[in-house]
Amino acid sequence: MYGYFKAISISHKKASLHIREQIALNEEECKNLMLKIRETFDVSETLVLSTCNRTEIYYYSEKNISEDIVRLLASLKVLNSNEILPYFDFIDDHSEAVNYLFEVAVGLQSQVVGDLQIPNQVKHAYQWAADVQMAGPFLHRLLHTIFFTNKRIVQETGFRDGAASTSYATVEVLESFLPMLSNPKILVVGLGEIGEDVCRTLADKNYQNITITNRTRSKAETLAQELGFMVSDFQTVNEQILEADIVISSVRVEEPFITKNSLKHKSLSVKYLIDLSVPRSIAPDVEELAGVVSYDLDEIQLRANAALQRRLDAIPDVKRIIGAAIGELNNWSQEMIVSPTIQKLKNALEQIRKEEMARFVKDLSAEEAEKVEKITASMMQKVIKLPVLQLKAACKRGEAETLIDVLNDLFNLEKQTV
Template identity: 45%
Template sequence: MKDFKEVRLSYKNTPIDVRGKFSLTQQECEELLKDYQSDDRINELLFVSTCNRTEAFYVSDEDMSVDIIQKISNKKGVDIKEAVKYFESDCDPLQVQNHLFRVALGLEAQVVGDIQISNQVKRAYQWTADYNMAGQYLHRLMHTIFNANKRVQIETEFRDGAASVSYAAVEMIDELTLDITDPKVLVVGLGEIGTDAVRNLQNTDISDVTIMNRTLSVAEELAEDTGYNIRAFEELWHAAKEADVIISSLPIADYFNVDNVKDLDILAFKCFLDLSVPRSVAEDVDKIPGVLVYTVDDINARADKALERRLNSIPKVEAIIQDSLVEFNKRSKEMEYSPIIKGLKNTLESIREKEVLKYQGQLSLKEQKQVDKITKNLLNKIMKVPVLQLKASASADKKEGEKMGQMISELFNIDIEK
């Protein structure tokens, strides 16, 4: 597919504050898809936008990168002069295919192997399908990617374990609260790592989550996205008393100390996951009966092991991608000639039917069925030779495939359906 192109920006070349300016919500993606429904220059279109990237993959005869960047900029109220500093375009279809695979499978994620990006790409594809902006090409490509993703999960360790601090912290909570019915989790401090932890909690079965931040509006915005409870920071100690697990990323050294934690009336169990540096949970808090404390070093050690397994799996993942791309592009080449193959079959079938019809009145019903079966088998065998030759030529050399396709079309006077 010579017309598959993209524009993109990501954490690799764009600071977080700029990425935030171009991050598209679901509604904004849907509005852009709707805008392009009436634009004949773009046949198929997919937007993938997360906190770490904003990308558009499209099928068009033209390089539409400037137009797409302009529309994104307009949607976000940002000057296009700033946008063009960060957005990159790529019009090489093989590179674009490979990049979309790598994004969807997590190779391009900030946390290698991040399962969230796979889910985000699936949702983006659903929006594209909902607005009829996915044609035959994108449908086949996306389903090839989803099949590759299944292979990665089954055949490699690329998705095993939590490879970031916030992932590992949430994985730890799942294990620690295994025997607790409806565990209560309190997240205090919503900087980058605290926010990541909250979003990762959405991938668990834990539903009783309360978030708080010294700036209430930050908590309110995150609560709107996640549906979690919020409480004012002034209610911290009441909320901490009720919680089974407290995740702290407060930038205040020893904020949780022996004096204030022992006043929480701990009966059996309370766990602190301290994601702060310097630590916000004092070193001696874990001496209080019933209290467990895990520091960022404990969680990092867990994440490092998982990350090592993921990194070791990258060559296998890349091999799966290459296998998938080879098969996809082989089928794509064959699909280009399907109208010729269909036309050839229709032409030969028409000849067969006319000839059978000539002798129908001279044959018994049993003989008619036998003749019909014999001639259909004969037609299929005749079809097999040029079809296999056409596919072989197309796979070996595109120009030779086109030449043979033209010869077959002219020889059998095939009217190709567009």
């Protein structure tokens, strides 16, 4: 009779990176999956969100086809569905699924609470759904409500303040001295998880003149091609460090390889060094050299932890704003259920009015007929006003279906078309 919203999720909470990589979908694959869902299950509203930490499918349907959708996804990715099913979470309750998408979209469910990238990732997913005509009335209303809620959270809380991840905190430190440099050369040494995250954060912020180097050159070349960066050979890393204005090092070494001795031939300009390695790859005493400014991982993480605490403190306010938005969405959703009945009732009463007008208007002059038309049309508006108000009130009480059945019986609305 009516559809309900459901969510399917595989995320960092239950699945390792190795598993998530196998499930991850690019734009073309997301669109293809949505089209396959429509073709296979006759579902007209679907949203597919795929990031490094999660792949999720949201759909609006009368039936519960969540496991079937996972099996469809597995077939498209050429995976054994029985092996990947245990990693998925299924949210079948409409209200819980709606609340979950809100929390995902604002960053409450992110690995780094308040993730700054997730709102744009959700916007892209919504655009892809619209591109393939899989965003119907419910998804349109839901996503626009979420986007408005995100704006309120930014404006009214501290949930988006500061950099709550190591990579964002690193770039935040870098941004504190960038205005003092003219088109600085930035070198990223090492492409472990943190190094790669820093590169992606720099790319998201559209920074240029960035070179990356890594022991495994092929990994550096792949990332550089994706992000539009330059690559240097790791064998020449010492020379690259001397030429760079900013060095971000996350390479794993047993003892520091950036030392006072390795920097003794640096240029006279100021050099900024950021060490994200454990053990440290930059010797603590390099700051004894004139023109060298160094930050270690502890300093970076202090910034990240402070920002994270501000976000955690703001969570109650974020949930309050989400609750208010969901309340308004539920009111609209309930009214959407009774809209066809309201329209059928209007059509039924209008048909009665026109039939009665047809019986008498032939005996009236044009002027008289016009007056009667206005009078009867006005009467019909007043007659229908109370049933419409009662229907909307019944929605808020959760009693709409009972009143719909009564109106259907009284006015034989089943024969009416919307």
